[in-house]
Amino acid sequence: MKKYDVIVVGAGVSGLLAALTLSKHGKKVLVLEKNRNIGGNCNSYMVDGFQVDTGAHAITHLHEGPLRRLMDNYFDYLPVFEDYGHYYVRTENSFTKVPSNLKDFVTFDVLPRKDRLMLSQAITKALTLSTFGVDLSGQSVYDYLPRTLSKDTCDFVDTISGFLSGRSMKETSAYRILTGSSFVRDSITQEQFGEMIGRMEPRKRQSTESILASLLPLNLHSSLQARMNRVSQPFTSLERLATNRVNYSQGYPRKGLKSLLNAIIYSLPDLVEIKTECEVTGIQVQDGKVAGVEADEAYSAEIVIYTGFSTDLPNLMRDLPSDYLENLKGIVHTKSLTIWLGLQKNLPEFNYIGSEIWFKDFAYWAMPTSNYDPSLAPKDRQLVGFSFVIDEHRSEKHEVRKAYDTIYRALPNIEQQIVMKHEQIMIPEKAAVTIDGKFADIRTPVKNLYIAGTDTDKRSMGITRASYSIIELLKILNDDGILH
Ligand SMILES: Cc1cc2nc3c(=O)[nH]c(=O)nc-3n(C[C@H](O)[C@H](O)[C@H](O)COP(=O)(O)OP(=O)(O)OC[C@H]3O[C@@H](n4cnc5c(N)ncnc54)[C@H](O)[C@@H]3O)c2cc1C
Structure with a gap:
């Protein structure tokens, strides 16, 4: 039986990021994917001459967020992100830019003026509380709003809540709206990252800038770099209320979503082996410690990282404690x-x-x-x-x-x-971020069996959330003494 340091179950963006980072820390990694294609929810494919993505995607918090930190520290190749542009609202008779600050909100005549006033007061209040450290993750958007809003305004807020959490404003937290609308930004500095992960080997790859230069004509490269520099000024949340540009640091990968996937794959060192059409049907445990997995054959490893739905974990192993199983049942999908x-x-x-x-x-x-x-x-x-x-x-x-x-x-x-x-x-995310919705811990009751993916972290959304979960995983592996 072949022996690996790490087996990663699932080759979505979380599994591949886990494989990339751990192999760059010297681990021999096997990735097992049940589908014929890798990428999970992060890929593109051809239909009648059109290249469609697996869902419409905006990649968020590219300047300082967790994906940026992973790209800077582990990628050998980087995708080129196009500026995201703007969000608009379409109605039967209008097409209007979504306001990204309070000044623009005053003229946002898709909603009645009275409602706009009440909404801006509610946003200011929520942001002020959040700036002073009040945790709004347990308070619903609905609780924040006056009961006198028109149906159109309620539908509008429900729609924004739905896209940010998958659920209505009654089940979406006020905090979710602030982070999702970029008023509160996701950021992990290199210093914070260094402290979490511990010893980092010096980077040998080309810098981001020289890779960009190698891919783009120089004039485009300098304008892209200038754009990134422009958005690097630090703003506080409250300042942002007056000045926010929603498209801050959001992007769409040039050549489609698969170019993000490709950047990860091209960066994988030889220490990583990937097997597709290979479903993991069981996780083996010996004396309370993970021993390997069952798939087309048995594979053994010191560490197993599971990136499928954590709600499926009970189908793969027996004897999980009842309180652990109870928590998994509280995870909500949309x-x-x-x-x-x-x-x-x-x-x-x-x-x-x-x-x-x-x-x-x-x-x-x-x-x-x-x-x-x-x-x-x-x-x-x-x-x-x-x-x-x-x-x-x-x-x-x-x-x-x-x-x-x-x-x-x-x-x-x-x-x-x-x-x-x-x-x-x-299913866009493995756990919808609702007020009462549960999440899985990265550590499981079984030693050396870890979970990574969007059901282990409630910060941010989608790929940014998956990246947070990988950084947390690395931190936990470092704390457990098995990263270096
Ligand atoms: C319509 C839509 C729109 C979206 N919009 C955005 C957006 O705008 N911005 C953004 O950042 N994100 C967005 N997302 C979310 C983002 O695509 C996902 O959060 C991210 O790709 C999830 O990656 P993952 O690896 O955690 O999970 P997945 O992509 O689900 O990958 C898990 C992988 O594990 C495999 N697997 C599971 N069980 C097993 C097993 N037992 N054995 C072997 N393999 C197994 C699966 O086949 C799958 O390939 C969107 C998603 C959708 C669907």
């Missing part, structure tokens, strides 16, 4: 539907860089991804992804039909321009 539409030409309705929100009845978040990179669509065609949070109590067929009806209602001219339709139903 389902998303993304409809990708390939359009016969570039429509004036999508003449922007960024994304749009529709908040009436069945809310969507849409991104014309080929506007960042025309190579994602055949020549002169356009690609747009529409993501919905769907009701798990209704049939998927019903939700898909309702979603198409919503798109045709929001964009009456679109139907006759469609040349490609593609639907994806997925």
Whole structure:
């Protein structure tokens, strides 16, 4: 039987980041993935000449956040991120930029003036409390708002809550809105990172700057660098309320989401072996310590890192303590539907860089991804992804039909321009961040069995959240004396 230092279960972004970081700390790693393709929710593929992503993605907190810290310390290749652009709101008769500070909010006439005033007071209050260290993660957005708001405003707040937590404003915490809207920023400095991880080997790879220079023409490279420098000024949360630019440090990877995946894969050293179509069906434990996993054959390792749904862990092993199992039962998931539409030409309705929100009845978040990179669509065609949070109590067929009806209602001219339709139903995060929702600990009751992924950290969203979980994992492995 082949022996590894570490077995990683799952080759999504969390599993691959775990493999990358641990192998760079000298560990021999085996990654086992049950699907034919690696990447999990972070990939792109071709449909009728269009390159679709696994859901519409904005990569957040790129300047100082956890993904930046991992890229700076472990990646040999970096994806190039395009500036994200702006968020817009579409209604039947308007198309308006989402305000990113209180000044702009005054003129945001999608909502009644009286409601805007009340909302800005609520945001200021929440941000002030948060700035003074009050923890708002147990208070719902609903609790913060006056009961006199109009239906439109309630729908709008519900939509924003839905996209940030997967649930309504009654189940979404006020803190989630502040972090999700970038008023409170995710940041881990290099010094903090160094303290968490302990001894770091000096980096041998090219610096970010020289890699950028090698990939881009010099004029583009300097303007990109200038843009990154521009957003590097530190702001406090309250200052940000007046000056915030929501697109701060958000990006879309050039050539699509798979280029983030590729940057990780190309950076993996030879110490990493990946096996696909290899489902882990059991985790072996001996004397309270992990011994290996069962898949197509048995594999043994000192350490196992599980990055599938932690709610599936009880199916892979027996004798987990009852309080541990009880906590796992409290983890909440939500389902998303993304409809990708390939359009016969570039429509004036999508003449922007960024994304749009529709908040009436069945809310969507849409991104014309080929506007960042025309190579994602055949020549002169356009690609747009529409993501919905769907009701798990209704049939998927019903939700898909309702979603198409919503798109045709929001964009009456679109139907006759469609040349490609593609639907994806997925679970975006392994634990929705609701007020009462539970999370799994990175440490498990079994020695040397750890969990990583979006169900182990409630900070931030998606890939940023997955990156936080990897940094926490590294910290815990360092604390347990097995990282170096
Ligand atoms: C519609 C949509 C929109 C999104 N938008 C954004 C966004 O704008 N910004 C953002 O940052 N993030 C976004 N996300 C979320 C982001 O894509 C995910 O959070 C991230 O990719 C999760 O990575 P992961 O590795 O933790 O999990 P996964 O991608 O779920 O990977 C887990 C992997 O483990 C494998 N696996 C599970 N069990 C086993 C087993 N027993 N044996 C072997 N393999 C196993 C699975 O097959 C899978 O490949 C979005 C996701 C969706 C679906």
